[in-house]
Amino acid sequence: MNEEIYKTNILSSTLFIGNNAFVELERFLGNKSYKSSQLYVLVDENTKKYCLPTLINNINIFKKAAIIEIISGEDHKTIDNAVYIWERLLKLKADRNVLFINMGGGVICDLGGFAASLYKRGISFINIPTTLMAQIDASFGGKNGIDMGGIKNQIGTFNNPEAVFIYPEFLKTLNKRQKLSGFAEVIKYSIISKSIFFEDIIGIDFENLDNLQKIIYESVGTKGIIVSNDYKENGLRKTLNFGHTIGHAIEAFSVLNNTDVLLHGEAIAVGIICEIYLSVKKFSFPLELQHKYNTFIINKFGKHTINRSSYNYLIELMRNDKKNHNDEINFVLMKDIGKPMINQQCEENEIIESLDYYVNL
DSSP states (O other), rough: OOOOOOOEEEETTTEEEEEEEEHHHHHHHHHHHGGGGEEEEEEEEHHHHTTTTHHHHHGGGGGGGGEEEEEGGGOOOSSHHHHHHHHHHHHHTTTTTTEEEEEEHHHHHHHHHHHHGGGOOOOOOEEEEEEEHHIITTSSSSSSEEEEEEEEEEEEEEEESSSSEOOGGGGGGOOOOHHHHHHHHHHHHHHHOOOSOOOHHHHHHOOHHHHHHHHHHHHHHHHHHHHHHTTTOOGGGGGGTTTHHHHHHHHHHHHHHHHSSHHHHHHHHHHHHHHHHHHHHOOOOOOOHHHHHHHHHHHHOOOOOOOGGGHHHHHHHHHHHHTBBBBOOEEEEEEETTEEEEEEEOOOOHHHHHHHHTTTO
């Protein structure tokens, strides 16, 4: 892509995507008249090492900004870390006029947005997403939250960052596994909408930044349309949960058991295969598409081992999913590409069938 910057508005956030993201960030800070003493940057050990120096080198004011560091990983998206952030802000005497900057992946954006939304009844925050997952999904749309009891996103807020600054060059700091994790959401977009086509993603080269930047534009556009039309997830926005009912349970199980811990996208890839199976069973989703996506996902992500002894535990995790209604496990299923069916219930035996299907692939 030749564009140095791409700008779009989603809900009350302005998103800047491109190589000049830091130029726009410096302009944003200047327009708001922020001083270095008003800037608080949340990082983990990875973004502190690989991304924060780029931010400081590009924008001089960040040399004196306060840095708050947490440990990376989904198992650290907890109330304890939210309290730690609040305690640090209090100790640093942060008032309501500061700017909180979340610099990292999905965990940083979720946790940081949650902490900022509640500190002193809300302080302004922006996101600087550094992973593919965060750049195409987690950094915008207004959802912030923490996990509780190992169950994902049980406590949270709807609150939009003032702005999101997406610098694709940060993707060079990721290994292939991290890039693949984000790619699972792109696969989801290609199923639930008709704005991203399967043919456009099958040959994606993760080392080609132009390819990835094109995917970022398309994914931001797809999600942007959805969340702008259904901010509080009463209808259309639920379609973004395709693959996530089973996927979230598998991710939570791997974190809680601390063995073979999966990245978010790796678990969602499993969930997509299982929920396509349920879509075939319930709505006659085309078999040729099922085969095409199964083959593609397994080739990209490999197979994750799921023991049948874990099925009951997985179903219990699904029962605590925030999307459920009247104690029934809720799914988004597909009739065809771009034809999602929200608020669908499946029996336990059907869910087990879908897990067996994946195990036996």
